[in-house]
Amino acid sequence: MKRTAAVAIVATLFVLHQDVWFWRAARPLVFGVLPIGLFYHAAFTLVTSLALCLLVWLLWPSHLDEGTPRS
Amino acid sequence: MIPALVVAAYLGVVLYIGIFASRARHRADAEEYFLAGRSLGPAVFLLSLFGANMTAFSILGASGHAFANGIVTFGLMASSSALVIPVTLLVIGTRLWALGRTHGFITPVQFFRDRWECGHIGTVIFAVQATLLVPYIVIAVMGGGTTLRAVSDGLIPFWLGGAVVSMVVMAYVFFGGMRGTAWVNAFQTVLFLLFGAIAVSVVSAGMGGFRSAMEAMLASPSTAPLLSRERVSPLYFLSYTFIPLSSIAFPHIAIFCLTARRLDYFRKTIVLYPLCMLAIWLPSVFLGVAANQATSVPAIATKLEARAALATDATLTVDERNRLRAEAAGDDVILRLVQGYAPLWLAAFLGAAVMAAVMASDSQILALSTMFTEDVFAFYGGRRRFGEAMQVRTGRIFVVVLTIVAYLIALEMPQSIFDLATQYAFAGYAALSPLLVAALFWKGSTRWGALASTVWTAAGVLTVAVVQSTIPVPPTAVPVTVLSLGGLDIVTRAATGMLVFGLLPVVPMTLMSAVLMVIVSKLTPRARPGHATMAKYFAG
Numbered sequence: 001m002k003r004t005a006a007v008a009i010v011a012t013l014f015v016l017h018q019d020v021w022f023w024r025a026a027r028p029l030v031f032g033v034l035p036i037g038l039f040y041h042a043a044f045t046l047v048t049s050l051a052l053c054l055l056v057w058l059l060w061p062s063h064l065d066e067g068t069p070r071s
Numbered sequence: 072m073i074p075a076l077v078v079a080a081y082l083g084v085v086l087y088i089g090i091f092a093s094r095a096r097h098r099a100d101a102e103e104y105f106l107a108g109r110s111l112g113p114a115v116f117l118l119s120l121f122g123a124n125m126t127a128f129s130i131l132g133a134s135g136h137a138f139a140n141g142i143v144t145f146g147l148m149a150s151s152s153a154l155v156i157p158v159t160l161l162v163i164g165t166r167l168w169a170l171g172r173t174h175g176f177i178t179p180v181q182f183f184r185d186r187w188e189c190g191h192i193g194t195v196i197f198a199v200q201a202t203l204l205v206p207y208i209v210i211a212v213m214g215g216g217t218t219l220r221a222v223s224d225g226l227i228p229f230w231l232g233g234a235v236v237s238m239v240v241m242a243y244v245f246f247g248g249m250r251g252t253a254w255v256n257a258f259q260t261v262l263f264l265l266f267g268a269i270a271v272s273v274v275s276a277g278m279g280g281f282r283s284a285m286e287a288m289l290a291s292p293s294t295a296p297l298l299s300r301e302r303v304s305p306l307y308f309l310s311y312t313f314i315p316l317s318s319i320a321f322p323h324i325a326i327f328c329l330t331a332r333r334l335d336y337f338r339k340t341i342v343l344y345p346l347c348m349l350a351i352w353l354p355s356v357f358l359g360v361a362a363n364q365a366t367s368v369p370a371i372a373t374k375l376e377a378r379a380a381l382a383t384d385a386t387l388t389v390d391e392r393n394r395l396r397a398e399a400a401g402d403d404v405i406l407r408l409v410q411g412y413a414p415l416w417l418a419a420f421l422g423a424a425v426m427a428a429v430m431a432s433d434s435q436i437l438a439l440s441t442m443f444t445e446d447v448f449a450f451y452g453g454r455r456r457f458g459e460a461m462q463v464r465t466g467r468i469f470v471v472v473l474t475i476v477a478y479l480i481a482l483e484m485p486q487s488i489f490d491l492a493t494q495y496a497f498a499g500y501a502a503l504s505p506l507l508v509a510a511l512f513w514k515g516s517t518r519w520g521a522l523a524s525t526v527w528t529a530a531g532v533l534t535v536a537v538v539q540s541t542i543p544v545p546p547t548a549v550p551v552t553v554l555s556l557g558g559l560d561i562v563t564r565a566a567t568g569m570l571v572f573g574l575l576p577v578v579p580m581t582l583m584s585a586v587l588m589v590i591v592s593k594l595t596p597r598a599r600p601g602h603a604t605m606a607k608y609f610a611g
Contacts, residue, residue, distance in 0.1 A: 010154075010158060013154050014154070014312070017146070017150060017312065018308065018309055018312075019146075020305055022300075023299065023300050023301065024301045026289055026298035027289070029282075029286075032281075032282045032285075033280075033281040033282055033285050034357070035285070035298040035299065037143075037146070037298070038145055038353075038357065041145050041150040042145070042150075042353050044153075045149065045150045045153045045345045045346075045348060045349045046345070046346070046349065048153050048154050048157075049153075049343070052161075052341050053342050055158070055341075056161060056338055056341055059161060060338070061165050061166065061334075064168070065333075065334045065335075
């Protein structure tokens with residue numbers, strides 16, 4: 001279940017990254033200077049950081065920490 | 072001249088940090104020199120891993136690409152990397168760390184040899200990895216030459232700037248090993264994370280705010296497309312998402328994953344990675360785009376004139392086109408902006424910050440040295456015969472030889488930083504990523520599957536190199552057909568490089584690499600490793 005949720009999150013982010021909806025648009029200029037396409041991808045990057053918090057929680061391989069270190 | 076002196080002082084500080092770090096070593100063995108004794112703390116691990124991924128290409132290449140192509144640059148490389156690289160660190164990097172700690176691996180090839188019970192096939196993988204890493208190192212030398220030439224206003228020629236940067240990097244890698252490299256990387260990452268905010272403020276003040284610049288760009292038919300993505304196709308954009316797969320397959324990144332003292336240190340690195348990307352790429356891309364309105368800076372005005380001549384004059388000869396392309400190249404545009412608008416002392420500081428990004432080749436040089444001494448020298452009996460001290464000495468000699476070779480290549484390479492990185496090293500390593508996935512997660516993979524993927528990657532990179540060097544850049548934005556079937560263009564040559572079905576070569580290279588791994592492994596089931604090896608990697 002956790003793995004499915006993680007795959008769904010990554011797939012959603014991937015689709016959101018291929019944003020065809022602002023492809024030919026430069027306006028509005030967010031804050032008066034940032035073209036919408038650039039602002040969208042900056043916001044996408046911020047959202048990705050939050051999504052990664054969730055992915056780390058879902059997929060953290062805690063079992064890997066249990067291996068015996070080589071002497 | 073003052074900026075050049077500040078940059079020289081910066082290089083001195085970097086040298087000191089690298090050499091000082093070597094004094095903090097507690098051991099003198101190979102694991103200490105090549106992996107900092109697997110003992111890096113969380114902050115140094117995050118900053119140095121991020122810094123190892125950021126090269127000349129992140130600041131100079133990104134702003135240069137944005138200068139010519141617009142805001143699309145951010146989506147092409149930054150936001151896709153912000154997603155793909157942390158995911159690969161989470162899924163693959165953590166597992167590499169655990170395998171390294173449990174079995175003592177220092178390089179990816181050591182892991183491949185053990186996992187697939189192969190010897191010489193590992194050597195083939197080493198050879199391909201090493202060959203692909205050299206362009207990446209060359210990029211840094213080029214960046215060094217470009218930066219020093221720009222900050223000294225042409226006083227320091229390209230060849231001398233490249234030589235100075237190469238010497239400094241070589242010295243601290245030679246003395247400091249991985250610990251020195253990681254400390255320097257951490258310091259440099261902090262510096263170039265500060266760069267963006269300062270540069271944006273300074274240039275904004277100098278240009279009288281960006282609002283009028285953006286409006287002016289929108290009002291002009293020649294610059295308005297730079298503020299949207301209409302000049303690239305969605306397919307081309309999609310294909311760029313394959314490039315960040317190269318990150319974890321780069322030996323220096325895989326090796327960096329082995330340096331963390333605890334698995335837990337990956338958490339912060341994964342979550343904060345996109346924010347670091349944003350902090351460095353957004354200013355770089357934005358300033359690169361805004362530079363199109365910085366006509367009061369003479370060096371930028373010359374670039375814009377050269378670009379306009381390329382676009383309008385159809386009677387130009389090939390030589391004239393090449394000269395104008397070189398004049399219009401934007402790799403130094405961010406430095407020109409800063410020089411044009413910042414006070415001298417600040418321009419000097421910002422020049423040093425750019426130099427920080429440029430010098431991220433240290434970890435690649437160290438990785439190649441590590442690979443050579445572990446995968447070739449030690450594997451073929453060198454350590455057994457000559458001892459571990461000789462192994463470390465061999466690694467250091469390799470650092471010197473490699474730096475000289477990369478420098479000589481950099482003097483001969485005219486192509487822009489961004490294209491070189493994308494077309495050769497990044498595409499090749501992305502195509503090698505199926506090896507890591509198969510070795511870690513697929514019991515059915517075999518050494519012959521690994522060999523097929525590796526040979527395919529080498530052939531793919533070679534083909535791209537041959538096509539791009541034999542077929543000249545088309546004079547217009549319309550790609551030239553190289554190979555077609557029934558009216559359908561299969562391979563084309565565009566100004567940005569070779570395309571396959573409109574996609575970057577990285578896409579067919581990576582997909583076919585994965586397919587070959589599956590097909591050849593399934594055809595060679597007898598080559599699967601024995602029970603002991605399988606039990607080692609797939610418990611339960």
